[in-house]
Amino acid sequence: MTQRLTPTETMVLNMGPQHPSTHGVLRLQLTLDGEVVLDCMPVIGYLHRGIEKIGEARTYPQILPYTDRLDYLSSASNNLAYVQAVEKLMGVEAPERAKYLRVILLELNRIASHLMFVATFANDLAATTVFLYGLREREPIMDLFEMWTGARLTQSGLRVGGLARDIPEGFVDKAREYCTFLPPRLDEYDRLLSGNRIFRVRTEGIGILPPEEAVDYGCSGPTLRGSGVRYDIRRDEPYEVYDQLEFDVVTTSTCDCMGRYAVRMQEMRQSLRIIQQCLDRLPEGEVIAKVPRTIRPPAGEAYGRVESPRGDFGCWVVSDGGPQPARVRFRTPSFYHVAALPRMLRGWKIGDVVAILGSVDVVLGEVDR
């Protein structure tokens, strides 16, 4: 009996824009040979709101709430990149207390965002328990945000020159409590995931991104540090009071999904270290500098740059001396990371796509702007 070989051809498969593991409206057009990904074309723009165009028709304070809606898992980072640029243009500096409080807000945002990452990443790899745990541990942070800013997600906590408001009574104790509450929970995640055989098989050696290529694609944050490049804007271009705080820049040299996961797990512990130092040293005083009611920065241009949970978040503001900016540009890490996805996906199996995409932790709000 002769065996007939079935002729094969490549197939195009659309993953998304609505898909449980694309974490927002992202469409990946995959070219497949059987199970193997030959190529990938990401299609973006489904969430485009034209924030940069809107910015040209708003006053400087009016723009701030729009920035919340870029990386909506870390609104304080977006706020700060914008506020930094405007403060540089105006020559304004936030009071010392505001600088410490900003760092606390930023690092709480980082932990909340990384917890969301661990939760969804584990869920993508079928560890549903960890999804619920991650959201559970994120909840007390959301309560802290609500207590301080009145909002849980889109906080608009910052202002040009400082903060919208000082921390309320009881906040310091609650924040300290959280700093002792979280580490045992992170140990638990380690036991559930980091040593879990299924989790390891699905993440170790998968989705390799070599360090030179990570830089060449403009990758940043945990995606860059997961490829072994020791670059963190908090250390290399320090802002606020990061240069006075002790923390380690975490890297792994495995360049794979496990490496990117491991970096974020360690970064949460470093963020707790930073928050504790800030709480210990928190000076008394004002939380906002004297800023004119109508903000009209002198003509010129300035660039704000923040290490957001996802990486290099930049904001370029050009002033013509008027009450509205001539141009406001947001450089968002996820945009560059989605651009690098085809490189990370090629050659891997379709089952790995979800793991690789999840390991990069993109937020489509900042990709599409």
Next chain:
Amino acid sequence: MLEKLKAQFGDAIESAEEAGRELRVQVAPRSLVQVARAAKDEGFAYLADITAMDTNDALRVVYRLISFATGRHLVASALAPRAGGRLPSLTAVFRGAEWPEREVYDMFGVRFDGHPDMRRILLTDDWEGHPLLKTWQTK
């Protein structure tokens, strides 16, 4: 860095200014790719962003290159006409240039010669006009 660029490219470096950690230069479009390559060889290996702005006279396309070793930013600008502008693509030097160049095309209408996939990126393919031009009115 500035001296090196001036020595190598002469009057293709049309203007230069130091501002804090930034070195701002305006580069003639014909030398853009060579300047980018020279900067990359000098350690400016990270292309942070490509964007543009409409100055009403021209479109100013802005490239931000960062050196991880020194923390310096090289902010290079190149001018293109407001309608039908073309600039050489940096995709052969930085792989990360592909998407931001598509965005500049999408929002401002500047086309990049040598780009492997010069299409719109955020807006739909049948969109008319380029919204970040000052003449484009929001409704």
